[in-house]
Amino acid sequence: MALLSVEKVSKSFAGNRVLSDVSFEVGAGEVLALVGENGAGKSTVLSLITGLLTPDTGRVVHDGAPVARAWSPHRARAAGIGSVHQELSLNPHQNIAENVFLGSWPSRRGLVRRRDLVARAEPLLARVGLDVDPRTPVGRLSLGRQQLVELAKALAGEPRLLILDEATSALDDDQVAAVFRVIGELRAQGGSVILVSHRMAELFAVSDRLTVLKDGAVMATRDRADTDHDDIVRLMVGRELSDLFPPKAPAAAEPAQPLLRVRGLTVPRSCADIDLDLVPGRITGLGGLQGQGQREVLRALFGLSRHSGTVEFEGRPVRLDSPRDAIRHRVAYVPEDRKTEGVHTMRSVRDNLALPSMRDLAPARRLTTVSRGAEESLVDELIERLRIKVSSPAQETRRLSGGNQQKVALAKWLPTGPRVLLLAEPTRGIDIGAKREIYHLLRRLADEGLAVLVTSGDTMELVGLCDEVAVLYEGTVVDRLTGPDLTEERLVRASVTGTAATDTPGSGSVVHA
Template sequence: MTRPPVLSVEQVSKSFAGNQVLREVSLTVEPGEVLALVGENGAGKSTVLSLITGLLAPDSGQVVHDGTPVPRAWSPHRARAAGIGSVHQELSLNPHQSVAENVFLGAWPSRHGLVRSRELAERARPLLERVGLDIDPNLRAGRLPLGGLQLVELAKALAGRPRLLILDEVTSALDEDQVASVFRVVRELRADGGSVIFVSHRMAELFAISDRLTVLKDGAVTATREREQTDHDDVVRLMIGRELSDLFPAKANGSPSEPLLQARDLTVPGACAGVDLDLVPGRVLGLGGLQGQGQREVLRALFGLARHTGRIAVDGRPARITSPRRAIRHRIAYVPEDRKTEGVHTARSVRDNLALPSLRELAPARRLTTVSRGAESRLVAELTKRLRIKAASPAQETRRLSGGNQQKVALAKWLPTAPRVLLLAEPTRGIDIGTKREIYHLLRRLADEGMAVLITSGDTMELVGLCDEVAVLYEGAVVDRLAGSDLTEERLVRASVTGAAVTDIGATSAPDTSAPGSVARA
C-alpha cells in the first residue's frame, strides 16, 4: 500500500488586510524526501511555512498531515506534538539560560520543583554532538556566536524527534563545516524515513541537498522540478524571470587611480597580521578565504571598532582611526554582518534608521535639539526611492521588513553622508537573488561614482562576479591576490583552502611565512 504524502498543502490562499500573499498554493512532501522551497523575499515562503506550523490559518484550501486535514485549532504546539519540527533564521533562544535549558525548553526534568541540571545536560550532550557542537551543555547560550546559536536551535528541534523538519534559512550564518553538520542531520533524517522542507537563498545548497524544488513567485507556485531535471538558470528564471548571467554588472574598465585608503601591516591581535590593502576609487575589492580567517576584523579595524596596529593613510596622509567617530570624519561607512543587531535598529521605524547618521545635517543650525521634519521626510523619500526599499510607510518598524529591505536600509542610511570608502561585511547574506542583483548593481554604481568599496563574503560566486580584485586571507594573512582572468572560482577556492597562491591551474606556491602578511601574487 502506497503511503500518503507526509504533508500536502492543497489550494491554499491567504490575505492580510486585503493584500493577497498566497494564491491557491499546492505542494506535497513525500516520506523520505527533502523538498526545497524556493523564491524571492516576499514570494510567500514564510507564509506557507506559518500555515504548516500553525502560526496562521488559511483563508481557503487546507493543509493535510499524514493523510488527515489539520484541525481548525491547529497551532505550533499541536504541530510539534504531531512530529513537525522547525528551525528559523530568527532565533528563539533565551541568551540567559544554559544551552541544555534551551534545548529542552518546556520539558525540564525536575524533582520537588527543582530542575535536575545534571540529567538535563546529559540528555542535551548527544543532541549537541549530532549537530556538530562540541560545547559544555551548561554554557550560557548568550556566549555562543551566531552560528553556534543556530545549531542549538537545530538541536532543540531534534529534541522533539520530528518526522517532518522545516529548515528556514538556517544556514545563512553558518560556515562550511557547520553547513556540513546540518546536511548530515538532513541526510540521517531522510535515510530514517523522515522528511525535510529546506529553504535557502544559496543556490548551491539547494541543489546539494534537495530531491525536488518547488518555486514560488508572487504568492503562487510557478513550478515543481525534480533536482536532476533542472539547473540554476532554470530555477532563477522561474523565481525572477531573468537569466542568472544578468546577476552581476560589468566590472571597471581602465587603469586604477591612486589609492584612496591604504593599510600597511594592519594587525588585529588574535585575528590578522601584516595585512596590506589598497582601496581605490572606482574599484570593488573583496576579502576572500574561509570563514573566520580575519576578514571581519579587518573591516572592523578600518572602521575603528577593533584595536589594531599598523599604518592607515587616507589621501596619502596618515590617519588614526581609533573609533567609528574618527572613521566617519574620514568619510568611511560600514555595513556590518549582522544587520539585525548592528546594522539597523529593528524596533525603530524606517524613517528613524535612514535619518540617524544625518541628524546633524537635518537640524537647523546643526543643533541637535530639533530636527527639520520636512528635510527629514525629503531625505527618507529620496533614499527609499533610490534603493527601492519596500515598506508600507516610513513609519513602519524596520523589523517588519524583509531581510533584503533591512539590508537596503543599513546601506542607504550612509549615503547622505557622502562616504568615500564603503565597507560591507557579507552584504547579501540571507537575501533573495532578485535583491542581491539590486545590491550588486548599486555597489557598482557607487564605485563608478568614485567610491572605494571593500566587501567580505563567504559566497565565492559573489566575490568572482562582483569584485575587481580579491585578496585571499588564510589564518589572518593575505596569501594571494586575484584579478582579471586570474579571478576564478577555482583559484579562489584553492587559495582559500591551501593557504597558498595559485601559480597555475595545476600548482600552488606556498606563501613566505617568515614575514607576517607577506603576499604571494598569482
C-alpha cells in the same frame, strides 16, 4: 502517502491576498526545496505548517490527517515538526545546553539536573558538527555557531519533518556540510525536509524536488533531475538573470593611489598583519572560510575593536579608535546582522534613513530640532534612489523584506558622503532579485569614486562582484586574486588549504601580504 500536504491554501491580511490556492506535498524520505523571491509567500506557507497561522481556505494535512483548527507551534512540535529559521530564537544569557532543551530541562524535586542537561546536549552538538562545551553561554558564539545551536534545538524534538528556513545563510562551507549530513540522516530514516534557501547551489545539492512560488501562487514543481538554475530563476522572477553581476571596472594602465592604506592590522585572537589597499572605484573582497578574521577586519576599520597597525587616509596617518573617528574620515559600515546592528527594526524607515544625518538636518545645527521638510526630502530621495519598497516612509522597518532592510542599512549612510564603504555579508538571506539590485548599486557607488570592501561567505558573489579578493586563513592573508586569477577554484583552494595557487602542494608554505 505524503508526510505533509498543503491543499489549495489561501491566506489574506487586511484584504491583501498573500497566498492563492497553494498546493504541494512532501513525501516520506524526501527533501523539498521551497523557492521564491522575498514576498512570494514562503514564510506564510511555513507559518501555516508550523501553526503560527491558520488558512482562510484550504487545509494542511499531516501524516494523513488534516490539522485541527487549534493547530499551534506547540502541537506541531509534539506532532514531530521541527523548524530552524534565519532569525534566532535563542537566549544569549543562557548556555548552549539550556537553549537546546528550553522548556524541557531534566529536573528532580524541582531542581534542574545540570549534569544530565549537559550529557543530553553533547550528542546533539556532535551531530550538527559543533565542537564546543555545552555550558558555553550562547551570546559568546559566532552567528554561524548560534545557527547550529538552533538546529540542535530542533533535533532535540526528534522531528519527522524538519523545516530549514534560510538556516544556512550564516554558515561557512564546513558548517553547511554538517547541515547536509543531518538532512541525509533524516532522509535515510524516512523523515522529510522542507528547505528554503537563496543559495541555489544548496538547493540543487540536496533537494529531490523544487516548488517555485511567485506572488503567492505555485508556478511549478520540478524534479531536480529535470531542471536547472536558469529554469528555476525564470520561474521565480519572470526574467533571465545573466546580468546578475555588473561589469567590473577596467584594469587601469597605472595603479591608482589607495584611498585607505592598511598595513599590519592586527586584532588580538582574530587576525594579524593584514595589509590592504582600498582604491577608489574598486570593490575589494575578503574571502576565506567563516571565522578567519574577515569580520574583525571590518570592525577594526570602523573603530569597533582594539587593534594595532597603521592606517593612512589619502596618504596621511589616521587613527580609527571609534566609530566617531571612522565617520569623521568618511568611512561607513554595514554590519552582517542587519536586524540587530544595521537598522532599528522597531523604528520607521524614515527614522532609520535620517538618523546618521540628524546633524545636517537640524536648522542652524541646533540638535534639539530637525527640519521636517529637509528630512522628508532626504528620505524620499533615498527611497527612490535605492528603490526601497515601502508602503510609506512611516512603515516599521521590521515589516520590510530582508532585501529592503538591507537597502535601508546601506542607504542611511549615503547622505554622509562616505569615501570608504565596508559591508559584511551584504546579501545574506535575501532573494536573487534583491541581490542583483545590491550588486549593481555597489558597482555604481564604486564608479562614483567610493572604495568598497566586502566580506562574503558566498564564493560566487566574491568572484562575480569584486575586482580583487584577499583570502584569509587563520587570520592572515594567504592569497590575493584579481583579473583572470580570480576564480572560484583558486578562491576555494586558498580558503581550505591556506596556500596560494603558486605554492608547491604539500609544502605548507603561506604567502603573507
